[in-house]
Amino acid sequence: MRGEPLPKHRLRLAFGLFLLAPLVGEFLLGNQPVTQLPGLVLFAPLYGGGALLIREAARRAGRGWPTMIVLAAAYALVEEGPVDQMLWNPHYGGFDIGAAYAATHVPLLGTSVQLLQDVLAMHTVWSVCVPIALVETFARDRTRPWLGGVGLAVTALVFGAGAVFLGYAQAESEHFVASAGQFAGAGAAIVALIALAFAVGRRPGPRRDAPAPAPAAVGLAAFAVSSAYWARDLLPDEAVPAWVLVGTWCVLAAGAVVLFGRWARGRGWDARHRLALAGGALLTYAWVGFEHGWDMGVPHTLSVSGNVLFAGGALLLLALAARTVRRRAAARPRRGVPATAR
Template identity: 45%
Template sequence: MEEKIVRTENAQRQNFWQRLAPVIGLFFLSPLVGEYLLGNISIQDIWALPFLAPMYGGGALLIREVTRRTGRGWSTIILLGLAYGLLEAGLFDQSLFNPSFEGHDFQSAAPIPALGLSAYNALAFIVGHAVWSISVPIAIIESLVPERKTVPWVGKVGFLVIGVLYLIGSFFVFSDLQSEEQFLASMPQLISTAVVAVALIGIAFAVGRLSLPKIDKRTPKPWLVGTLSFIISGLFFGASESWLGVAFKLLLIGLMTVLVLEWSRGREWNETHQLALAGGALLTYAWGGFILTTLLGRTESVHLIGNVIFATGAIMLLIIAARKTRKSYI
């Protein structure tokens, strides 16, 4: 009898950690991809991960949970990701408006003086967060638990805890950078940022349930989808810091949007294609991290070692996710 009770307790404990695993995974994968894999933060500062995770991972979890709880899909996740990116860059770290954020000139590339920002960096920051800090980590973690891909991962209490962590994390980032940067955006800039973010959230829920009817058409193989995702995201990442670069980035966004909408209408479109999209973008940051590290002047071997570790980790995670996804279709 006692042995049976012990087995039951062990099973319950195992089930608890299995349920919690994707939550913890997304909580930390979001900042790991969005900052460390990118090369924006060095492996020397890995100690900062627990302080970044509440804002990054908390935001990704909130977006994922709200979307899945309301029965919506990827259009909602992406639009909410754009709202997240705008709030982070415009309100919390204020890199969108700070002319010398962390010692870098973020205003001279395609400047819009009336708004006090760079069109190039606004696009890079907001879309970058929507894709790499939010959408890519969600897609990869969901692929690791295919049987729980579209269901909530936490209850009401857990959802509330995540929301509080996100607010605390965002306030921490704001306070920390305020003490370092000594910069505060103007009230019109802050209000405009909040208004646009609210509008994006409204649009996300307005269009979230809309879906195009499936049609009998040929769907590209996942490897082709992933290759095109890798190429297009790489071109987006490497676009020149100019108005021409802004136009090129917008063209790439439009092209990718049209392609995905067309591809996803085919009856053969499935989770392997979605993972391929995310994987292509993930691999762009894997090589992009080496480039950014060099551009930031980090020449010590420890930074290169960090790039190798993060890139290898990303590739291994993608392989595991691909195997999991493939098994779910066998």
């Protein structure tokens, strides 16, 4: 059906994002075994509600990816700061995180720089941006909001309730509560990032005359860059000094922003490129999930079965998204240069 998207279509997209965010952020990554799938009802309000609020806030304001990326970074601090307090709890989840990240601990921050980098990378890229990009592939107009005022209010309430519930549950189970100063510092950083998000997304970047690379090249580059980040886990313990890894992360992150931002302003950048960029990062989580399978606390055969299920689901989603992009490209002639950074 042509014309404006139907309300049901937009609601399906919103619900899809609500479920996809925790499926990618927890299950595809290998943080949760397949036996914990019923726990999706606990993860979805925080992950899915957060991703949906970020997407709707940016699109309602007429903003695009720069705004969503910075808002995703703010979400990362919300989840791992005030909600579950992993940034400050040295024994989070029964693991000696304090010792693992001790080499880059900065007393003034109250946390480790390397841990902060990991939190920002995982949630900004995979918990929020990749799911948004994938689900928007199926939208007839990806810049249009999916929720009305009531839907947005309900989503905000669900997200808030999920954050409060998980925050309380974590504090009770971990027997840990951060200091008032740590909460205040995280709150200030979150507010600053939200303000920055709407400042940087005010005007789209200038377009370039150079053509964008082939979508396959974009996907391979996304897979290579994101895999290079996770390849650190394959290094022997203390093989590379922690502060060298911190510096490498900064170079890798800055390089990715510059490279993909430059390509996105190139002539011909379109839905195929956006899908390839998100798909390359998604496939990285697929292989990382198998590596994490050894630490799930369930029989390895069961963990691998779950990895196969979630990785297969990721491949199926990419195939469906690619088919959607091809069909739409074939259904209408190309006219001019499509919008880029939005």
